[in-house]
Amino acid sequence: MTIDEAPRDVLRGGPRELLRWVATGAAVSRADLSRLSGLSPSTVSQRVEALINQGLLEETGAGRSRGGRRPRQLAVPTGGAVVGAIDLGAHHARVGTLDLSGRVVQGRTLPVRIEDGPEQVLGALLAEVAALAAPSSASTASGVASPSTGSTTADGAAGALRGLGIGIPGPVQHATGRIVSPSRMPGWNGFDVAAFCAGRVDVPVIVDNDANLMALGAHRTAHSELDHAVYIKAGTGIGSGVISSGRLHRGAQGAAGDISHCRVVADPAPPCTCGNAGCLEAVASGAALVTALRDQGIPVSDLTGVIRLIDDGDRHATALARQAGRAIGEILAVVVNFFNPQVVAIGGRLADCEPLLASMRATLYERCLPLATQTLLIERVATGQDIGITGAAHLVIDHVVAAHS
Template identity: 40%
Template structure:
């Protein structure tokens, strides 16, 4: 079976790409779409059925003669593990191949405890979830991890993460593969929020920007349906774009006038403290704004304007149909988003904003772990992922 799957030309892994969206098709339809003979299609389908990745679901309507079986993705064949780590919390989810949640666990976990302890916790929880639903570890085909800091996606190694002591250049995939011998994909939390938002939006969108505004400011960019990571995986690092007229403000990165140093949570909290408010954290800023404090609401509105100034350039470069605003500061009411809208709609070209939606992201935290699951599923069901699955399944 695996020898057939790995042959050159149009193999079973290629055929599977026509079935992975879940839409059922007959052998005749697959033959017509590929140009292959029905006998070749039957051989390729047998290989996928042996892997349990596809299965007949029902009979098609007969047009005379023997009815044709409809074949479709079998989402229960394998499972994917996904995890999202924040500064002080973590969620681990077990999903099937259509991203339906089978089991989930959320717990307070300090990422500053270091990679060995935090990832060891993940492995323990993952095994417990598998036990709870009666799935063996061999059913896991990929793992997706989201971390609250910069990540080199190709290697899965964090790069100088500011709130993750001990994580810099740590080989996350290698550590996890000592227990789960599957591909482990790692990305920053903002990219995965964008993937999760796109996967769960009612109408879906092929071009969007998700902005997370909290301690830092970052963006996940989806263009033509694909997440844009850039050459080193730092595409969307808006926090260190300079805001005009703010050169007197020094950023932790050493530059001046960075958006994060102007409109990030700690910057707003520090400015409000100077004005006499007891704001020592992002949470204090949110609490003050929700209580109706005028200084806090004005500060958030101005932060939105500053973010909007940077986003105006992004709108011209990327032409998104949606900008979604999330993160802790976005939960303080409409003040931040109102400031973003004020500047983006006023300064962008009318054609770019005629159908542009600027709105809050999902109110809960589930989008990030859904994004991690989607990232892992995309890898597992790719051509190379199917071929790797066949090698593991070979006697």
């Protein structure tokens, strides 16, 4: 199954947004929703009724009066339908189920060897999703402990899987769900993830780039009121996701945000997996930091080791982190001048690395138009390891909720 177009009614009072307001606790009653959405009370009532009929919302008794009639409290049913989400990384994958409000119901992290190829890797992850979504998963599933919120509900299809969202650490043609020339995923080039998965699960499958999903997740959870935002994912690789006018911007080929092979000044310019030299990814990615440290004779096993060195104040590692921050800042400066977003947020495992963030900030302020940085927020992406699957779930839910109403 392939999805061409994002639904239109996600924003400004669409059923999806009402759902989200209730889910986040921003709204508890119909009156709250009316105030938040700007829709008339009658319209809200009508939509809420539809959502209740779909089982996406329920009334949970009366709330506290504020001087008048008590509100009839609304909530997203717990234990109801869920969507599955996979956030594939270079060495690990985060797999989870989320309820239709976008809250994580179950999540676990699995080790992954991306070089095993798509069939094997995706096969294992799909099995894991199936296990999580199965009614009694919380008790029977093996592996990492996960918080069980799985009180199966009374009414019918409890925990039914409604869709699956997958994030890939490489370029994805969103329209077709196909992977195109990934630089760090041997054996995956041209693989049609959506088709592969659609053959194994009986629900809509949506595939997108991992940075896009992080962007969507972060925007929905932290910046939903902002129109234009840029999110950088700095982990083993480097990617970015773009929100334009409140919507994920994918560009002509769905390749928007792929800044990993932009050239930055670096001396010497390290060679990149893409064949060129001096790419952002070859200077500032986690993989690049590992390589650079090893080249200096410092033995590090992986990115975790590098981050530990930086946290410990190791001189070489810190210098490299600063250089990486500057490099990201350089590219981001062009992006900020060009795109003029309200917020730039950095996520991924390198986002917690203080020296990197500091020099990125400094470079941005130095190189951007004052007008562009005047009110610009430069932040860390908040929600941690679940931000990717959160974004994936939102993408799927947008599709599912829109389709049903």
